Amino acid sequence: MSEDDPQVWSGVEAPLPEIASVGLMAFDPIYAEEAHVNRAAEILHVVAGSVKVHMPGGPVSAGPGDTLLVPSASSHRDEFDLEEGLEVFYCAFRWEAEEDYFRAVPPQSLERLSPACRSQIAGLADLLRADLAQGREMDQLVARSRILTLLMLIYRDLVPPAGEGQEAPTAYGEVRRHELMSRARQYIQQHYARCVSLDEIAEALHVSGYYLSHVFSAESDFTLFSYLTSVRMERAKALLLAGVLKVSEIARAVGYRSPNYFSKVFRRHFGCSPRDFVASHRP
Structure with a gap:
């Protein structure tokens, strides 16, 4: 990703942040007197008082109702009136997309937020x-x-969309999508024998079900559950050819509670019933 282009990240692949700590906080005077470094990224929503945060890239000022962002590992000092005090709603979070986000949205840019966005x-x-x-x-x-x-x-409020003749690089997003596809396939191959749901797979991969389904369909010629069915049917075929288990046992072994439904899916997939398949492959 280019360091010179702050708009290469679209945010579409962003996972949910992890909350490190959160709550209402009355700032200690030491934060105004000494620079300090935060381990996690911070959201500071000012409830009472005013503050000027001195950080790399320049200071940022905020009053009641304003919101500030501070990247992780940033040395900064929170200048505020010690008599008036400063109360903020504070949220420290860790986020896989933090570096890309702050490349596109420097903390200083929040002073340009529209009134509508501030209200939201x-x-x-x-x-x-x-x-x-x-x-x-x-x-x-x-x-x-x-x-x-x-x-x-x-x-959305601060970063304009790519204009005509300006295409945002997609290499980063493609790598992320391919990685997600690979992990989803691996999860299905390991858990196909259970009643696997979209939400379960998405939760295991730390993405939304909607996004996982969208990526899988966009990056392949079939849906996530078409792939799950294919994995189950190939395993069922191998078990049928082995000739050890009954059809009902094979159905359960590949994730189907109902042998009748399994047989319908098998017929739809291979064009014949499980028993006809076995009969056609006898020596």
Whole structure:
């Protein structure tokens, strides 16, 4: 990916961020007095007070209702009025796409956010606080999704789409998609004997079901579940030719609870029933 082109990343392949820590925070005066380095990337949504964050690339100022982003491993100092204090909704997160994102969206660019985008982000910050107050596993997942939405709203507001005659490089995305395809195939080959769902595969690969299904269909001539069926049928064929198991046992061995349904799928795939297939291959 070119260092000189900040618009090569589309965000389409972005996985969900992992939340490291989150909550309302009254900033300690030491943050204003000394530069410090954060291990994770940070979202700072100002609730009360004003701040100027001094960081590589230049300072960024924010007041109540504004949102700041700080990349991980950034030495920075949070300048604020010690008498007035500073209260923020703070979220530290780790994200596989962080480097690409901040190449496209430098922290200083957030001062150019449109009023509409600022309003959307403020609303998301309030929802995040409500999600995380519950503490349930599903609330955590929703919160991670909201963080990704917040980051993508900023990206959409600040990064213009590629114009006429300007094509964003796709090599990075292609590598990611091919890698995802390979991992999905591997997962299916290892788990075809169970009742595997799209959501299960997507969760194991840390992507959304919609995105996984879209990539698989776009990168191949068949759908994800067509591939699953193909793997099951090839395994069933091998078991039938081995002549050890009954048809009902083979059905269960390749992930089908109903032998009748298995036989229908087999006929659709090979053009004959399992028993006819065995009969046609007898010496």
